[in-house]
Amino acid sequence: MVxxxxxxxxxxxxxxxxxxxxxxxAAPLKxxxxxxxxxxxxxxxxxxxxxxxxxxxxxxAPGAMARVDDGTRVYRSAQGIADRTSGRALTTTDRFRxxxxxxxxxxxxxxxxxxxxxxxxxxxxxxxxxxLLPDDRITVRHLLSHRxxxxxxxxxxxxxxxxxxxxxxxxxxxxxxxxxMSLKKPRTNAPGAAYSYSNTxxxxxxxxxxxxxxxxxxxxxxxxxxKPLKLSDTFYVHPDTKIPGQHANGYLTADQAGARPVDAxxxxxxxxxxxxxxxxxxxxxxxxxxxxxxxxxxxxARLAEMExxxxxxxTTSYGLGLRRRDLSCGISVYGHTGAVQGYYTYxxxxxxxxxxxxxxxxxxxxxxxxNALAATLEPAFCGEQKSTHGAAAPIEQEDVAPAxxxxx
Numbered sequence: 001m002v003x004x005x006x007x008x009x010x011x012x013x014x015x016x017x018x019x020x021x022x023x024x025x026a027a028p029l030k031x032x033x034x035x036x037x038x039x040x041x042x043x044x045x046x047x048x049x050x051x052x053x054x055x056x057x058x059x060x061a062p063g064a065m066a067r068v069d070d071g072t073r074v075y076r077s078a079q080g081i082a083d084r085t086s087g088r089a090l091t092t093t094d095r096f097r098x099x100x101x102x103x104x105x106x107x108x109x110x111x112x113x114x115x116x117x118x119x120x121x122x123x124x125x126x127x128x129x130x131x132l133l134p135d136d137r138i139t140v141r142h143l144l145s146h147r148x149x150x151x152x153x154x155x156x157x158x159x160x161x162x163x164x165x166x167x168x169x170x171x172x173x174x175x176x177x178x179x180x181m182s183l184k185k186p187r188t189n190a191p192g193a194a195y196s197y198s199n200t201x202x203x204x205x206x207x208x209x210x211x212x213x214x215x216x217x218x219x220x221x222x223x224x225x226x227k228p229l230k231l232s233d234t235f236y237v238h239p240d241t242k243i244p245g246q247h248a249n250g251y252l253t254a255d256q257a258g259a260r261p262v263d264a265x266x267x268x269x270x271x272x273x274x275x276x277x278x279x280x281x282x283x284x285x286x287x288x289x290x291x292x293x294x295x296x297x298x299x300x301a302r303l304a305e306m307e308x309x310x311x312x313x314x315t316t317s318y319g320l321g322l323r324r325r326d327l328s329c330g331i332s333v334y335g336h337t338g339a340v341q342g343y344y345t346y347x348x349x350x351x352x353x354x355x356x357x358x359x360x361x362x363x364x365x366x367x368x369x370x371n372a373l374a375a376t377l378e379p380a381f382c383g384e385q386k387s388t389h390g391a392a393a394p395i396e397q398e399d400v401a402p403a404x405x406x407x408x
Contacts, residue, residue, distance in 0.1 A: 041331065041355060042383025044068050044075050049379040052372065053079040053359075059368040061344075061361040062251055062261075063090030067282035068380045069290070070355040082248040082362065084263070095233050095247040095281050096360055097269065098345050099338030102278040106205045107144050107321025108292065109220050111302040118212050121305060121320075128208055132176075134183065137191040140208065143201040144320035145310065149189040152198035153181035154402035157271060161255050161365045162262055164402075165341050169267045172239045175207045178271070195312050199275040199402070202321075206274025217274050229291055233281035241266040243279050250342015253365040261363065264342035271402075276340050282358035285345075289335045290353035292322075307334070323348075329382035333357075339402065344370050348377060355381060 049066055056064035056079070063080030082090040113119040121141040125133050133150075142148040158164040182200040189196060206217050213220055218236040226234050235244055243265065251261040269277035280288075295303055309317035309324050317324040325348060326332050335348030335356075342364055349356040359376040361369050378385070 041070075041350070041381060042329075044070070044355075045379035045382075045384040046075055046077070048384060049075070049376060050077045050079070052375045052379060053077055055375070056361050056369055056372045059372050060253065060366050061363040061369045061373075063248065064359070064361045064373065065090050065092045065094070065282065066357060066359040066376050066380065067092045067286060068355065068357050069283075069286040084249065084251065084261075090248055090362065091246075092282050093246065094360075095235075095243055095245055095279055096345070096362065097243065097250060097338075097340045097343045098278050098280045098285065098347070099272075099276045099340035099343060100199075100202075101280070101285065101336045101338040101345055101347050102272070102274065102276045103202045103205075103321045104289075104292070104336045105221055105225055105278055106202050106209065106217070106274045107306065108297050109209050109217075109224055110140065110144065110205055111298045111306065111320070112224055113209075113212055114305075115299045115302055119208070125204060125208070128211055129204070132179065132204070132207070135187075135191055139191070141305075141320065142191050143204055143208075146195050146197050146201055146318060147189075147192050147310075148198070148201050148204075149187035149191055149193065149196065150198050150200040150204070151182045151185040151188060152196075152200055153178060153185075154199050154271065156185075157181070158402040161341075161402075162252060163255075165252060165262070165264060165267075168271045169264070170241065171270055172268055173270045173273075175203055175210075175273065178203045178273075179207070195310055195318060199272060202275035203273060209274065221278070225288070225297065229284075229287055229296075231280065231284040231287060233279075234284045234288075235279045236277060237279065238273055238277045239268045239270055241268055247279075248343075248360065248362040250340075251363045252341045253363055253369075255365070262341075264364075267341060269340060272340065276338070282360065285347040285358040286349070286356035289347055289349040290356050293334055293349055293351060293353040325377060327378055327382050329378075329385065331381050333377060333381055339364055339370070341365075341402075344373050346373055346376060348381075350381065357381065 053064040065078035068075040076092040078090045078092050082088050122139050124136045125138050126136050138148045209217050221236050249265040252264040306320045306322045309319045311317045315326050323336050324332050333348040338345035344361045346359045357380040361373045
């Protein structure tokens with residue numbers, strides 16, 4: 001069901017203020033149907049993208065980078081530093097914590113289990129995990145679309161961002177402990193009634209994966225996604241705290257203005273697990289989302305289920321573990337955002353998977369940085385436009401967790 005995908009090498013010279021365009025080493029995969037091809041898109045606005053990254057650093061991120069892959073060329077840009085202690089420059093090959101981008105990986109595994117007839121999207125979660133949830137009406141589809149009504153326990157856990165993080169940095173939770181935290185609070189709505197983003201949904205998704213397969217989520221990620229796609233920079237190390245190999249350090253913005261940021265690089269991410277604990281690189285995330293929308297990871301029917309979107313803001317819709325962003329030039333892109341202590345990620349691809357962007361800032365708990373990083377999408381996919389070149393950050397607050405980012 002899953003075909004291997006050749007990963008292109010990422011060769012990086014010195015960090016530059018503009019992007020370097022280099023030939024990709026593998027021809028793009030053929031796709032079914034006739035989606036709008038990357039060749040029909042305007043060329044990426046490399047100067048505009050570099051300007052956005054500079055603005056992200058100016059707003060407080062130690063570093064910011066972006067990698068755009070359009071199947072024939074790879075465009076790379078990096079600004080600032082990966083490590084405040086050593087001063088090492090950030091590069092587009094650095095590994096990092098992807099946060100809630102993990103949710104798409106978890107959704108893919110569950111949809112593969114649907115393809116294997118081991119799971120039904122519209123079946124009650126309690127059919128597979130008897131007695132776990134207080135309402136038999138909550139279905140698997142409700143989890144993956146954030147429509148279960150289950151309270152997001154991270155709202156309490158990270159009410160004080162730094163203190164909350166330090167309390168769980170090295171802690172190891174079970175899935176059921178996390179679910180129990182959620183169930184102590186009233187539900188946000190009736191099952192299926194409304195969209196409400198909650199990490200609890202994808203913690204339950206991890207429980208489902210382990211119950212149905214008899215294996216850890218790590219084993220299932222590796223066997224079903226990491227290895228078939230040759231994602232050599234992608235890992236699930238929980239409960240270990242280290243990022244393997246060369247990586248960007250992540251810095252958590254202090255709750256008090258002017259206080260030093262906290263180096264949050266080493267942590268278990270046990271508070272998130274299947275909702276946010278994967279480690280990856282820009283190259284691997286570009287590969288993953290391109291493969292996903294091309295139908296390389298699920299059947300066409302399951303992919304269509306992922307892409308049944310509910311509008312959640314003027315520019316964003318949510319499917320099953322998958323976001324759609326509608327850009328100013330009329331192009332829609334598909335992927336996910338990620339926030340974990342020390343890291344913000346945007347990873348999106350076109351409908352046909354022939355142009356992909358991954359952008360990173362190695363800080364978190366800053367709405368200024370988060371919204372500035374969102375501006376990488378326009379130059380990457382819409383090209384040079386007078387209306388978007390060097391555009392200001394979007395007005396809408398990004399829908400991410402944990403913790404509401406503080407305004408700087």
